[in-house]
Amino acid sequence: MxxxxxxxxxxxxxxxxxxxxxxxxxxxxxxxxxxxxxxxxxxxxxxxxxxxxxxxxxxxxxxxQVDDLQRENDALRDQLARAKGAELEAESAILAYRELLKLNLLTAKFQYKVVAAQVVGDSPSNFQNTVEINVGSNRGIQVGMPVTDGAGLVGRITRVFPESSVVLLITDPEYSINAQVLSTQEQIDEETAPSSTAPSGVPVENLTSTTTTSTTVPPSTSLPPILQPVSTSTSTPASSSVPPTTLVETTTTTELRVVRETGTLAGQGADRPLVLRFIDTTSSVTTVRVGSIVDTAGGNTSLAPQGIPIGRISAIVEQPGTSSYLIEVRPNASLDRLNFIAVVLYVPANSSQGG
Amino acid sequence: MRAGMSLVAARVLIVGLTALAIQRVVFAQHPIFDVKVQFVLALVVAAGAAGGADRGAVAGFVLGLMYDASGNTPLGLMGLCYGLAGITAGYVHTITPDPQWWLASIFAAVGAVVGEAAIPFAEVITGESGWVTRELMVVLPVVGAAAFVLCPLLVPIGRWMMGVKRKKWKAMIE
Structure with a gap:
């Protein structure tokens, strides 16, 4: 033989x-x-x-595909019309955000140059989750640089040629990065039992917002304790009788605290959610919720700067037989429809290969 | 002899580059059941089925190296796996020296499955994050079926590429 x-x-x-x-x-x-x-x-x-x-x-x-394209085109026109309306709202929100930054003497965290690129090829293999882009070392691209699209983190550069580069997508099992979960204290309180214990995550941003609400109180109704305003400008005894259709103006002052939890985010393969593992597994699950925002944590050894959005928590699954939880994150970027993307010209301060 | 080797090397290079380009441009963009059909692997097993285990090993190794050089895998990893695929497909010559098309296709499919299945295991062994997951249950049948279908088309190309002359049989007349 x-x-x-x-x-x-x-x-x-x-x-x-x-x-x-x-x-x-x-x-x-x-x-x-x-x-x-x-x-x-x-x-x-x-x-x-x-x-x-x-x-x-x-x-x-x-x-x-002509019929499908026609339908898709119509759907996209509708979507565009809605997006135009949303854009106006977003612009006003951005203006408000900038004002807040000025007020708090904060600087924008994300100030790195980017190089626009187009995806020119997909991975030929079934076991590599990569794409090829049309910019390379001639445009200043280096191995390790993060890649984003308009929606969020896409991956990182793993190979660089003069005119092209290979991007390892965040869904590849080989990919991992330091990430942080941003939850507002309000969001946590909504879903957990009221507790006076401070969360384990360090509250790094305390923003105070004032909300004015108008409430119509039915007669002889007393508000349950949980709905009692923190402070009221118009003092209304809860047990007092109020005539019907009386408008009671209350001004509540709520504290919006952003709680950050840091962990390592890793891919699990195409079409599968990302997995987040916290550094402190014992307490973190109490401070994050489904829908919480996940972005890059940054750091001296991290291959991405702080603040690049990654996605949202899609599920928190209890691991049978252990006290730990599996936190699944749905990426924001449309990884199956990548076309134009941006390479962030970011080199970590300590340029050793870190997460 | 040396001229023959150079000719085979040149053919392997040209056919390999073309097959790799077809893989990257056509098959990578059009998955079947979310599985990318492996055209280069199909060519390797076709060469193995046409020329035997040793030629299959060489074709697999060289085309695998080209695959590695164009992609993100460590150089030699696909060479090793595709070499294994070529050897497996070449086993058909232990049954018959001139296999029928369907027999060659069966061995090509088995070789393709072996080669494709070896990739995640080799990745795990070499410290890459291997994909030894249940997705393999979908990937392997599709890759194997594609190799089965493509084999009759690719065997003549594999034979030409590896410089294998088809055996001509003459009936013994007493």
């Missing part, structure tokens, strides 16, 4: 492969140069195949 020469060939193949893997894992410069050269050699073949395949693909899509 196996002749001597066949055995030799197979042994040689296995040993050479092992040697190459070892060299590449240790970051051999010659291999990186070889990859770069191979990318250049492969480029014309890609272009040629694309030139042949694209017209065929377009013709096929034109035949099979």
């Amino acid at each position: 196996f002749t001597l020469s066949r055995r030799r060939i197979i042994i040689a193949v296995v040993l050479t492969a092992m040697l190459l893997i070892t060299l590449d894992k240790n970051g051999n410069g010659a291999i990186e140069r070889g990859r770069s050269l191979f990318a250049r050699v492969l480029q014309p073949f890609d272009t040629a195949v694309e030139a042949v395949a694209l017209p065929v693909e377009r013709a096929w899509n034109g035949i099979t």
